[in-house]
Amino acid sequence: MDSVIEMNGVSKLYKDKKAVDNISFNIAKGSITAILGPNGAGKTTALGMLLGLLEPTEGTVKIFGQHPKDKIVREKTGAMLQEVSVMDRLKVREIIALIRSYYPQPMDMEFLIKATGLAPADLNRYAEKLSGGQKRSLGFALALAGDPELIFFDEPTVGLDITSRRRFWDTVRGLAEQGKTIVFTTHYLQEAEDIADRILLFSKGHLVADGSPDEIKSRIVKRSLSFLPIGDRSKLRRSLLELTAIEGCYEKEGRIHVTTDDTDEALRAIFVTGLPVKDVRIDQGRLDDAFEQLTMNQEEAI
Amino acid sequence: MRLITVQCKAEMLRIVRNPYYVFWSLLMPIMFYFIFTRVVNTGNDDPTWRAHYLMSMATFSVMGSAIMTLGIRLVQERTQGWTTFIRITPLPGSVYFFGKMFGQTMMHLFSVICIFAAGYLINGVSLSAGQWVLSGLWILIGSLPFLAIGTLVGAMKRVDTASGVSNVIYMALAVAGGMWMPIEILPRLMQKIGHWLPSYNYGNGAWEIVRGSAPHWSNVLILLGYLVVFMLLSVYIRKKQEAV
Numbered sequence: 195m196d197s198v199i200e201m202n203g204v205s206k207l208y209k210d211k212k213a214v215d216n217i218s219f220n221i222a223k224g225s226i227t228a229i230l231g232p233n234g235a236g237k238t239t240a241l242g243m244l245l246g247l248l249e250p251t252e253g254t255v256k257i258f259g260q261h262p263k264d265k266i267v268r269e270k271t272g273a274m275l276q277e278v279s280v281m282d283r284l285k286v287r288e289i290i291a292l293i294r295s296y297y298p299q300p301m302d303m304e305f306l307i308k309a310t311g312l313a314p315a316d317l318n319r320y321a322e323k324l325s326g327g328q329k330r331s332l333g334f335a336l337a338l339a340g341d342p343e344l345i346f347f348d349e350p351t352v353g354l355d356i357t358s359r360r361r362f363w364d365t366v367r368g369l370a371e372q373g374k375t376i377v378f379t380t381h382y383l384q385e386a387e388d389i390a391d392r393i394l395l396f397s398k399g400h401l402v403a404d405g406s407p408d409e410i411k412s413r414i415v416k417r418s419l420s421f422l423p424i425g426d427r428s429k430l431r432r433s434l435l436e437l438t439a440i441e442g443c444y445e446k447e448g449r450i451h452v453t454t455d456d457t458d459e460a461l462r463a464i465f466v467t468g469l470p471v472k473d474v475r476i477d478q479g480r481l482d483d484a485f486e487q488l489t490m491n492q493e494e495a496i
Numbered sequence: 497m498r499l500i501t502v503q504c505k506a507e508m509l510r511i512v513r514n515p516y517y518v519f520w521s522l523l524m525p526i527m528f529y530f531i532f533t534r535v536v537n538t539g540n541d542d543p544t545w546r547a548h549y550l551m552s553m554a555t556f557s558v559m560g561s562a563i564m565t566l567g568i569r570l571v572q573e574r575t576q577g578w579t580t581f582i583r584i585t586p587l588p589g590s591v592y593f594f595g596k597m598f599g600q601t602m603m604h605l606f607s608v609i610c611i612f613a614a615g616y617l618i619n620g621v622s623l624s625a626g627q628w629v630l631s632g633l634w635i636l637i638g639s640l641p642f643l644a645i646g647t648l649v650g651a652m653k654r655v656d657t658a659s660g661v662s663n664v665i666y667m668a669l670a671v672a673g674g675m676w677m678p679i680e681i682l683p684r685l686m687q688k689i690g691h692w693l694p695s696y697n698y699g700n701g702a703w704e705i706v707r708g709s710a711p712h713w714s715n716v717l718i719l720l721g722y723l724v725v726f727m728l729l730s731v732y733i734r735k736k737q738e739a740v
Contacts (some may be wrong), residue, residue: 214658249739268586275584279576283510295502296587321514336581 196223198344198375199244201443204253206239211238215399216253221377221392223343226370228386229379231396238276239377240396241348244377245273257344269298272342276349278333280321286310287317290335297340310335311361326353334362338369345369347378351385383485387411418477419460420451424470437463451476499591507599521561521607524615525553528676544707547623548678550615551631551702556675557611558604558635559695562642563649563669564662566600570650571658580591597643604639608632622699623706631705638698641719651733669695694722 196362199221205216221227229237242248243255246262271357290307295302307317310331316324321332330353337345347366351359366389370376380386386393387407395403395410403410424429427450430457434443434452439459442443443452450471457476464471511517533546573579582592614629615621623631645665652658670676672686673695680688690696697718701711 235586247580247583265586268584271584273581275577275581277577279573279578279581281506281510281573281578283513284506288506288509289660292502293585295499296585298586340586 197221198223198258199377200254200256200259201240201244202254202256204240204243204250204255206243206248207251211399212399214243214250217399217401218253219394219401219404223375224370224373225392226366226376226390227378227392227394228390229377229394229396230383230386231379232381234398235283235396236399237396238348239399241377241379243345245271245346245386261418270343271346272337272344273334273338273346274337274348274350275331275336276352278329280324280329280332282320282322284321285318285323286312286324286332287346289321290331291341293336299341301338301341305334306338309338309365310359327355327358330354331358331362334365342374345377347351347376349380350378351380351382353438371404417457418451419447419454419457419474420446420477421471421474422448425470430469433467435466437467439463454469499587500594503587503591503595504598507595508602509598511603517559517561517565517603521557521565521603522610523540524609525611528556529553529611529614530618535727543619543621546615546619547621547706548703550611550619550621551635551706552675552699554608554611554631554635555638555695555699555702556670556721557607558639559642559669559675559698560640560666562600564659565603565668566596566643566646567652567662568658570647571652571655571736572597574640574650575653575655600643600646601636601639604636605632608635627705627708631702634701634705635698635713638701638719641694641722641726642698643732646724647730648726648733651730651737669693672696673699675699692718693712 197220198367199219201217201219204214204217205212209447217236217240229240231237243250244257244262246255246257246267250452255262257264260267281292287307290303290310294303294306310317310328312324312328312331317326321329324332330350333348334350337347351362366376366378378389391406393405393407393410394401399420427445431443431450434440434450437460439454439456440463441453441455443450444450445451452460461474529549533549583589609632612632645660649658649662649665652661672682672683672690673679673693674690675695679690679696682690697715701715701719704711704715
């Protein structure tokens with residue numbers, strides 16, 4: 195597979211704070227990649243460097259084998275930024291036509307108009323008069339104006355209603371089927387899971403996980419082990435904590451839960467030691483919970 | 497070339513469609529002109545004064561739009577993220593910039609024509625065809641240093657700051673440069689300073705033309721000097737801002 199994006203040991207320093215810390219990844223042609231992470235994880239900074247808006251403090255970024263600022267790259271790339279703004283005093287149709295004119299082989303005008311989902315009357319309105327959601331839809335069409343091979347979306351569905359959101363992702367899937375490479379940032383896990391075939395999980399400027407949604411799931415979702423005690427609870431809890439396979443334990447609704455990286459090892463240890471437990475259960479944690487936990491840690495850190 | 501044409505056309509449309517620019521850069525100078533040549537009796541009824549003050553108001557209008565309109569628009573486009581979006585398109589920054597300057601110059605041309613027409617209609621100012629054209633050209637070309645000031649204002653972070661600062665610069669330059677009243681009636685020290693200001697040298701070029709002579713070399717050189725300084729400064733600041 196050809197790599198469209200190559201990020202090599204990239205860091206970005208703001209004053210003394212590392213927004214992005216030594217990140218490396220390649221993105222293959224035709225893939226849909228989600229950059230997932232809570233606010234402040236470094237997603238937008240990473241995107242800024244991919245777009246050539248920010249220079250990395252360390253490391254290199256290559257798009258189509260070139261520097262992101264290269265004209266060739268610009269002609270083959272489209273992007274929808276987080277803050278979509280529009281030129282005032284130009285009608286929607288005029289703005290689309292203007293941006294199209296910047297590219298050697300622009301996308302078909304009718305297709306772009308359809309992508310905005312705007313009514314014919316709205317196309318002749320001044321762009322600054324559109325509602326927030328409509329502006330984003332226009333921003334989407336502008337990202338596609340040059341019929342790009344590589345498209346970036348920064349938090350694309352924030353502020354979109356359900357219908358627009360569905361139309362947005364339908365169009366994106368269609369584009370991916372045409373072989374276009376798509377990279378988007380999001381803090382909605384569900385969105386990343388549904389749309390992307392690869393997730394890059396960012397946390398505090400680090401790339402903490404990289405894989406398909408299923409792989410990511412098994413990485414961040416911990417199984418939990420719980421049981422009922424036979425006899426003295428506190429004595430059991432003390433003995434549990436002496437086991438190396440067990441990190442900690444707590445009680446919830448009468449059951450004792452233990453936290454562990456390896457449920458198999460923990461179980462074995464409990465039975466080998468012969469601890470007095472019954473009604474053992476292993477639960478698959480929920481992805482949302484795990485992700486929320488990650489987000490919470492992040493917020494506490496700030 | 498096609499890019500430049502399209503960009504210029506878009507910028508022109510945007511300027512023409514904005515009533516505020518038209519209001520500020522036309523209504524105020526024309527009202528001033530009417531007041532200071534017809535309403536207030538300055539005891540100065542000769543045609544030279546009427547032509548002189550017409551030039552004052554034309555330069556006043558164009559200078560204001562070059563500093564304020566351009567500056568504030570640049571800040572607006574940056575704070576709203578439009579400039580960032582343009583940077584990720586293949587449109588070269590130079591073309592974008594040229595389009596802005598072109599749109600601005602067209603606006604100036606329109607202002608000059610309107611204000612000249614007002615002078616003719618209100619006071620019957622009569623100049624030779626050559627004088628009309630030359631003074632008009634002087635005003636258009638001489639606006640370059642002020643456009644450079646506009647790009648400096650445009651480097652500011654917030655629209656509020658930009659509009660406040662540019663307003664002060666604009667008014668100070670206009671008064672001290674003898675655009676509101678002849679520089680001769682200002683205190684001696686102010687006159688000394690005024691002669692070195694870009695606004696005085698800008699106005700004086702046009703005043704000389706309507707008096708039947710040509711702009712002094714010093715007017716041209718001082719304006720050129722300011723242009724170079726402001727341009728270098730603006731380029732330097734922009735480079736610094738982009739190196740994030």
